[in-house]
Amino acid sequence: MALLILFLLMTSFTVFAKELYTLPPTSSPPHISPSPLHPPTHSPPHISPSPLHPPPHSPLGPPHHHHHPPAPAPFHSPAPSSKPPTHTHVKKPPTSPKVHDTIPRTFVAVQGVVNVKSCQYARIDTLLGATPLLGAIVKLQCNNTKYNLVQTAETDKNGYFFLEGPKTLTNYGAHKCNVVLVIAPTGLDPSNLNGGITGSPLRLEKTYDSPKGLFTVYSVGPFAFEPKCPH
Template sequence: MGFADAAKAALLLHLSLFLLSSFAVSAQTLPQALPPLYHAISPVMPPSHPPSHHHHHHHHPHPPTPPPVYPPPPPKAPTKPPTYAPPPKAPHKPPTYPPPPKPPTYAPPPKAPSYPPPPHPPARPPTYPKPSRSFVAVQGVVFCKSCKYKGSDTLLGAEAIHNATVKLTCKNTKYKQEATAKTDKNGYFFLQAPKTITSFGAHKCTVSLLSSPLASCSKPTDLHGGIKGAALRPEKPFTANKLPFILYTVGPFAFEPKCY
């Protein structure tokens, strides 16, 4: 190595020392960089030792790089607690439910046919114990009609005739049987049939008008069969002189007056 090369090397060495000393002075005078306010980023510390230099490689030292400055992160919005919709208010009215289904209806079983009660037999007239045979007695009344109702079958205004004669005729035997009777002051008559006539043959007997004692009222009328003969209507049994009888009724009969 020659002198020139040694001189260059010495010059470079002095220059490097000068730069290094000046860098150290400037580093003391500069204010220290404040560390960042947030822990997320670590500051870049300057190298504590200058980079080593090799004698064989001639590199110029670089000035120290200031640490990068980052803007502070945007403030985070405060996290709000989650909001929930208020529960629905209970209705004032109680909830309505559909009516329960009605139970199935079944048709009632068919009723047994009802039948009307059997009709009661008609009430029979009282029956009386009849002997084997009873004798016959007949009663009735005879009147004189009023001139006001002459020719009419009515007894309005009529008056009873005293001593008028009536006749009983029976045709239940081979020979005709007859009996007569007269009225009292009330126009009433009562007669007994011959003992040959009994209740068994009374349906063949009739009673009719025979005569009137009044000349002004002597024309017989056929009211209730006064002319052609009235059939006997049984009334009741009775006993006379210890003999059984059945009382029959006819009429009433009437004569018609002569009106001037």
């Protein structure tokens, strides 16, 4: 038993020595600096801290250029003229032509109708129920600066009258004329219907040509007399 243990020890020592002899000589590993636990910190480049507020004179938008208007040229009052200023001639507007220049001169004729009222409407200004009056007399009267003209006419069975004025009366003076009631054949009282008492102005109707010349016809009325009614 002891021999066996001694043999095993010798065998193991021979194998170990052989392995040591066959291994190449070891060279020392290159020097490697141990890595630090934390990577070295490098100080960041110096950056000026940005201000909390922009500089007071820094414009927020693009710069504005202030343009100043040019100074007004000095005013020089004109030198006084030795001659007084002339007045501008103002043309007067053309005057409208007179009526005499636009309307031909004519003679005057007057027409109208005279009635008698019905007893139902006596003393009332209406011609309801009225009938023509035969033989009533009317008067044309004109007041102008040259002539005071009066001319009468009588109604026919239809109560119609027509008269031509004298040659001294023309359409230029017709506005100064009127017609009034004068008398009725049966003694009736005239009414003021359409100016039968105060005077009825002439209303222009038409013109006509006669052997006496050119006439303008005017109308008046219609007129009415008051009836005589039994009580």
